[in-house]
Amino acid sequence: MLSRTERTSALQWLGKQLFNREDPAAFFDPLLERINPMWVQQYTPARVERIEDETADTKTFVLKPAKRWDGFKAGQHVNICIDIDGVRRNRTFSLSSAPAQWHSNGMVTLTIKRLPGGLVTNWMHDNLKPGATIGLGEAFGDFLIPEAGEPLLYIAGGSGITPVLSQLETLAAANYEAPVTLLYFVRTQADIIAAQKLYELRQNWDTLTLNIIATNESETPRFLKDVDLDEVSGIEQRRCYLCGPKGLMDLATALLTQRGISEERMHSTFFAAPKAALDTDALGGEVRFSTSDIRVSSEGDAPLLDIAEAAKLSPRYGCRMGICHQCSCKKTSGTVVNRLTGKSSGPGEENIQLCVSVPQGPVTVEL
Amino acid sequence: MKQMNEAQLNELEKDLNAIRDEVLADLGERDANYIRRVVRLHRALEVGGRVMMPFGFIPPVFVAATAMLGVSKIIENMEIGHNVMHGQYDWMNDPSLHSQTYEWDTVCTGDSWRLTHNYEHHTYTNIIGKDRDYGYALLRLSDDEKWRPAHSLQFINYILLSVFFQWGVGLHELEFERIRRGEISLKEKLPFLKGFFRKGGRQAFKDYVFFPLITFPVAPIVLAGNIGANLIRNLWSSTVIFCGHFTQDAETFTEEECEGESKGHWYLRQLTGSSNFSGNRFVHLLSGHLSYQMEHHVFPDLPAHRYPEISEKVQAVCKKHGIHYNTGSFARQYGTVLKRILSYSLPDRLREKWTALPQSA
Numbered sequence: 001m002l003s004r005t006e007r008t009s010a011l012q013w014l015g016k017q018l019f020n021r022e023d024p025a026a027f028f029d030p031l032l033e034r035i036n037p038m039w040v041q042q043y044t045p046a047r048v049e050r051i052e053d054e055t056a057d058t059k060t061f062v063l064k065p066a067k068r069w070d071g072f073k074a075g076q077h078v079n080i081c082i083d084i085d086g087v088r089r090n091r092t093f094s095l096s097s098a099p100a101q102w103h104s105n106g107m108v109t110l111t112i113k114r115l116p117g118g119l120v121t122n123w124m125h126d127n128l129k130p131g132a133t134i135g136l137g138e139a140f141g142d143f144l145i146p147e148a149g150e151p152l153l154y155i156a157g158g159s160g161i162t163p164v165l166s167q168l169e170t171l172a173a174a175n176y177e178a179p180v181t182l183l184y185f186v187r188t189q190a191d192i193i194a195a196q197k198l199y200e201l202r203q204n205w206d207t208l209t210l211n212i213i214a215t216n217e218s219e220t221p222r223f224l225k226d227v228d229l230d231e232v233s234g235i236e237q238r239r240c241y242l243c244g245p246k247g248l249m250d251l252a253t254a255l256l257t258q259r260g261i262s263e264e265r266m267h268s269t270f271f272a273a274p275k276a277a278l279d280t281d282a283l284g285g286e287v288r289f290s291t292s293d294i295r296v297s298s299e300g301d302a303p304l305l306d307i308a309e310a311a312k313l314s315p316r317y318g319c320r321m322g323i324c325h326q327c328s329c330k331k332t333s334g335t336v337v338n339r340l341t342g343k344s345s346g347p348g349e350e351n352i353q354l355c356v357s358v359p360q361g362p363v364t365v366e367l
Numbered sequence: 368m369k370q371m372n373e374a375q376l377n378e379l380e381k382d383l384n385a386i387r388d389e390v391l392a393d394l395g396e397r398d399a400n401y402i403r404r405v406v407r408l409h410r411a412l413e414v415g416g417r418v419m420m421p422f423g424f425i426p427p428v429f430v431a432a433t434a435m436l437g438v439s440k441i442i443e444n445m446e447i448g449h450n451v452m453h454g455q456y457d458w459m460n461d462p463s464l465h466s467q468t469y470e471w472d473t474v475c476t477g478d479s480w481r482l483t484h485n486y487e488h489h490t491y492t493n494i495i496g497k498d499r500d501y502g503y504a505l506l507r508l509s510d511d512e513k514w515r516p517a518h519s520l521q522f523i524n525y526i527l528l529s530v531f532f533q534w535g536v537g538l539h540e541l542e543f544e545r546i547r548r549g550e551i552s553l554k555e556k557l558p559f560l561k562g563f564f565r566k567g568g569r570q571a572f573k574d575y576v577f578f579p580l581i582t583f584p585v586a587p588i589v590l591a592g593n594i595g596a597n598l599i600r601n602l603w604s605s606t607v608i609f610c611g612h613f614t615q616d617a618e619t620f621t622e623e624e625c626e627g628e629s630k631g632h633w634y635l636r637q638l639t640g641s642s643n644f645s646g647n648r649f650v651h652l653l654s655g656h657l658s659y660q661m662e663h664h665v666f667p668d669l670p671a672h673r674y675p676e677i678s679e680k681v682q683a684v685c686k687k688h689g690i691h692y693n694t695g696s697f698a699r700q701y702g703t704v705l706k707r708i709l710s711y712s713l714p715d716r717l718r719e720k721w722t723a724l725p726q727s728a
Binding site for chain 2: 020026042090314
């Protein structure tokens, strides 16, 4: 008997012969979509079941992915795709529900805040209705809960609470016994996302300490302070999870490092296009797009994706912040700096993410 | 080519850019819906044709199935494949409609087409010696090329090229004429040949082995229907493409006159080297809107279904600059193509005598 993988590769070979494409099943999508949008093969469709208001500018979208979706671990994110005015837009959001919920009723939630000027988030708030289908990718990311029963500290800001919600719910359901503290920074009390859920968790789960801090309710902004950390008992032994705006994360990282907490015990995930400090003097150079034979010069102030688009090329892209790898592309020569990590690549042929790679000297990209 | 000074060419460039910018600013859901609808039509026709074909032992079903499969291939090649690979729908960010990854249902590989067609033909349109699409290195279609006795039989070559059009297009990148002249070696073309045999083999396997085989008792019928469908597609696409640049009034150019040309000059060359034909909506769809060849050559990456609506603006620009807008009925335009193929098969003296004869209207 053929194993499953052998059978699929034989089928894939045949599919390629018959339909000339890497995803032969998706050949039928245009027809399937009409019969039942949940049968689409090109991406995993997810039906919008409900939309709930969290705060004035945040909503939770309850989705039911098609059965073949592989599921996720608490703290992971997904790419979603939505057609807006004819253009397919890919964005990355973290799942705010616990995997247990998906196992029990097949539902997952995305909790999404309107971004000022944000095309996709605003469109979702204004136009997405229950009954519609959106595309869902497989979950990814290594912002995961620990295996051992270690004491934990979460520092979250604004909509950075979403992957934390998924983790807290999962830990509570497992009756996690070690102490867990959440420091949650919000602008005002009205901006607390999933307030009810957080209060319920505190009530039913003894080891959770909840500290919600409003930053903008006094005359001077009230940011994360060292005293906030003093209140966390046994902080040196805690595994720390950070998620929120870059300012908060930088501050938290600095304060925690001062207390001798090692990098290995700090986990972070971010959802704003990061602008890592770059030594711009060393950046920039001639970029050659070899497939289209276009040469442009780079000042080192823009990632390759922007440079390619300015040169009228249309590379595939997704999140534009280095997460989804839709824009991965082969670099054949030269060095690039990864904006996220600040690290330089090797000089040879390798796959790079266009959206976070800034040229460091002359670069050739297969595009 | 019509002579225009630099200022006039700049004005022409400005006028055409204005049309282009207007369309680009307006791209959106309407265009996405259009191409998705065409893709749906293609899928429905292909699935329908393939399902009906085994019942082809009933003659009317055979005719219908063959026609459906043939039309589905025409739509896929012309309105979807050709236009998608020009990047007309790249802005949609849909991986299945992306120019760099699309692979169409014909022998020519997408990569080969992007090189020989999108790049070479669209850049050097009708420049004799540089645009290898002009006569496909098989036919003499202008007096830029000297007559040789072999040309007298070129009408037979033309028929053969039309019948086996997809294989001809697939082999175009081989540059057989240059290999024969010893300018390049066959060895240099090995990577291309590898891709050609892989894709050609795949196409032949599908239509001539796989589908007949899985319908074994009626294999000969399915085989015949599939051959018929490919033939319909070959004849039609060859005919449409010949009408694009080889009509009576489509001009040719020399390398010298195009050296270091401006964008305005390039626009003028695209307009005067191309020709349209008129027809109803269905004809435009089946020709991939290459019935608007002039608009296509001026704006190869604008969604083709926009050509009819911008045609009037292009005509106005042509009128303003005194450029002949080369169009006519399909029959008339194709008639002039056949006449060109035949007349240039004659030695110059005979051809001049023939064309000097009074022509019937």
